[in-house]
Amino acid sequence: xxxxxxxxxxxxxxxxxxxxxxxxxxxxxxxxxxxxxxxxxxxxxxxxxxxxxxxxxxxxxxxxxxxxxxxxxxxxxxxxxxxxxxxxxxxxxxxxxxxxxxxxxxxxxxxxxxxxxxxxxxxxxxxxxxxxxxxxxxxxxxxxxxxxxxxxxxxxxxxxxxxxxxxxxxxxxxxxxxxxxxx
Numbered sequence: 001x002x003x004x005x006x007x008x009x010x011x012x013x014x015x016x017x018x019x020x021x022x023x024x025x026x027x028x029x030x031x032x033x034x035x036x037x038x039x040x041x042x043x044x045x046x047x048x049x050x051x052x053x054x055x056x057x058x059x060x061x062x063x064x065x066x067x068x069x070x071x072x073x074x075x076x077x078x079x080x081x082x083x084x085x086x087x088x089x090x091x092x093x094x095x096x097x098x099x100x101x102x103x104x105x106x107x108x109x110x111x112x113x114x115x116x117x118x119x120x121x122x123x124x125x126x127x128x129x130x131x132x133x134x135x136x137x138x139x140x141x142x143x144x145x146x147x148x149x150x151x152x153x154x155x156x157x158x159x160x161x162x163x164x165x166x167x168x169x170x171x172x173x174x175x176x177x178x179x180x181x182x183x
Contacts, residue, residue: 042092050079092141
């Protein structure tokens with residue numbers, strides 16, 4: 001038995017992985033690097049934080065069966081929070097789409113053992129869910145741009161109402177997913 005500290009373990013898993021899984025691993029790495037590039041161009045330059053992001057992305061792509069994908073997503077989210085200014089422009093939308101793509105690729109690559117080939121029905125289901133999430137993200141971005149264009153002062157009531165709407169939407173989605181899994 002090998003320990004997780006064995007440096008050959010990621011290479012063994014990559015060798016055993018199916019072509020589909022290698023594609024998902026490549027998507028994790030490419031989308032994470034593209035996200036880091038967008039944050040670099042759009043926000044403040046943090047060379048050390050960017051290098052750490054590249055290393056974490058490589059580890060997540062190399063060892064998706066560990067907690068590395070979770071660490072990658074949390075790290076990229078925190079980097080985005082620290083490095084980018086408070087603006088809602090096209091870069092923000094692109095960064096959100098890339099972070100979503102990293103999340104989706106991490107989810108699909110860690111779905112099972114390295115040699116697993118995912119069922120096309122499952123991939124279609126994830127594609128539909130992904131399209132819905134991207135559309136919802138686009139709507140939120142457009143709403144944010146509209147509110148920002150009004151130049152209104154901040155309001156706790158409006159923020160509370162917006163959070164209530166988001167919470168209700170999440171509850172509705174959770175109920176629909178629970179019903180679809182039962183039936």
